[in-house]
Amino acid sequence: MNSRERILCALRGGEVDHVPFVLEWNVTQRLHEKLFWRDERERLALHRKMGWDAEVRVATIVSPSGEVTVRRSADTENKKDRIISQTWATPAVTLNERLRLTGDWDDSELTGPYIGLASDFRTTRYVSVPFKNESDLAALPYIFPVKSDADASSIKENYCEQRALADEFGYPLFAHCDAGMDWLFWLYPLQEAIFRAIDEPDLIRTILDRINEAKRDRLELLLSLGVDGVVRRGWYEGADIWSPELLARFAWPAIKTEIGMAHGAGVPYIYTIDTGVKAIAAELAAMPIDCILGIDPGAGEMTAREIFDAFPDKTLWGGLSGPRDFGAETPDNAACAVTEAINVYGRRRLILGMSASYRHYYPWENFEAAERTWKELR
Numbered sequence: 001m002n003s004r005e006r007i008l009c010a011l012r013g014g015e016v017d018h019v020p021f022v023l024e025w026n027v028t029q030r031l032h033e034k035l036f037w038r039d040e041r042e043r044l045a046l047h048r049k050m051g052w053d054a055e056v057r058v059a060t061i062v063s064p065s066g067e068v069t070v071r072r073s074a075d076t077e078n079k080k081d082r083i084i085s086q087t088w089a090t091p092a093v094t095l096n097e098r099l100r101l102t103g104d105w106d107d108s109e110l111t112g113p114y115i116g117l118a119s120d121f122r123t124t125r126y127v128s129v130p131f132k133n134e135s136d137l138a139a140l141p142y143i144f145p146v147k148s149d150a151d152a153s154s155i156k157e158n159y160c161e162q163r164a165l166a167d168e169f170g171y172p173l174f175a176h177c178d179a180g181m182d183w184l185f186w187l188y189p190l191q192e193a194i195f196r197a198i199d200e201p202d203l204i205r206t207i208l209d210r211i212n213e214a215k216r217d218r219l220e221l222l223l224s225l226g227v228d229g230v231v232r233r234g235w236y237e238g239a240d241i242w243s244p245e246l247l248a249r250f251a252w253p254a255i256k257t258e259i260g261m262a263h264g265a266g267v268p269y270i271y272t273i274d275t276g277v278k279a280i281a282a283e284l285a286a287m288p289i290d291c292i293l294g295i296d297p298g299a300g301e302m303t304a305r306e307i308f309d310a311f312p313d314k315t316l317w318g319g320l321s322g323p324r325d326f327g328a329e330t331p332d333n334a335a336c337a338v339t340e341a342i343n344v345y346g347r348r349r350l351i352l353g354m355s356a357s358y359r360h361y362y363p364w365e366n367f368e369a370a371e372r373t374w375k376e377l378r
Contacts, residue, residue, distance in 0.1 A: 238276020298324030
């Protein structure tokens with residue numbers, strides 16, 4: 001089997017030649033010193049050379065329409081803690097937001113003409129949010145256009161490039177969809193997002209419906225072009241943030257629609273979630289999700305056995321904890337974590353991986369121990 005065949009077989013619950021091992025390497029700040037690539041081709045070439053499994057991604061891009069003008073300015077010149085003002089001028093209304101631009105903000109997000117809305121750095125750095133009240137919702141059709149010729153052209157171009165690389169190196173091509181309640185984590189301080197979901201459900205529903213509709217349009221395009229699966233992010237859709245009731249109201253309907261789209265196109269649906277799983281495990285298990293990606297067995301919420309028992313008929317992509325097994329523990333602990341994952345999850349419905357991603361400051365010896373154990377037991 002090549003990597004594509006192996007991963008897709010594992011997603012279907014079939015018999016693989018060996019357990020696939022897929023790690024995501026964090027490149028937000030910098031690559032680990034033991035790794036090197038300048039572009040996607042070099043990344044895939046290295047993974048194939050090392051015998052690592054991998055995926056290739058194509059994104060469901062939703063960008064503001066050409067009628068939107070975004071401007072930003074610094075309120076102060078204090079480099080350590082600048083306040084950045086941004087305006088999003090649309091034909092209907094102008095949104096005004098202010099952000100505390102701390103020194104640890106990822107430079108890659110600051111080099112463009114404006115700070116994009118989909119940023120994990122936003123939630124704890126808001127001084128003033130973009131969508132304050134119902135009158136601001138008039139900007140939604142321009143900030144998140146459901147149809148966009150420019151986005152469609154960009155997605156098709158990116159698809160062709162990524163599909164060619166995936167086919168050349170023998171890796172699967174997945175459509176990555178960042179819809180859903182993660183956007184509330186980006187558009188508001190987290191506590192405010194929760195209160196607004198409770199106190200202003202119509203406002204939150206309008207925002208999420210618009211974003212989900214735009215994302216579904218891009219996902220439909222990618223499915224028509226031909227991808228090997230859909231990976232839906234739900235990093236911040238756990239019950240450690242939202243109550244199960246709020247998730248049932250705002251998250252589950254959109255996920256079920258996306259599952260239907262993926263299965264209608266004959267490809268698997270992979271749902272990414274890290275923590276806050278225990279209280280909603282039954283709901284997730286009842287949905288026809290093919291694979292749960294990223295549950296952290298080191299977060300203190302669910303053991304590997306509890307995770308496996310909660311999802312007996314789904315492929316599990318994970319088994320390892322990034323912070324615990326690679327970041328904080330010893331090589332022996334990393335090796336034991338791989339052993340436990342394979343022993344508990346088995347070799348049919350497992351894609352060995354980790355929660356979050358491998359950071360540049362994690363000891364490389366931990367990865368080497370995990371890789372060595374995987375090769376012995378796979």
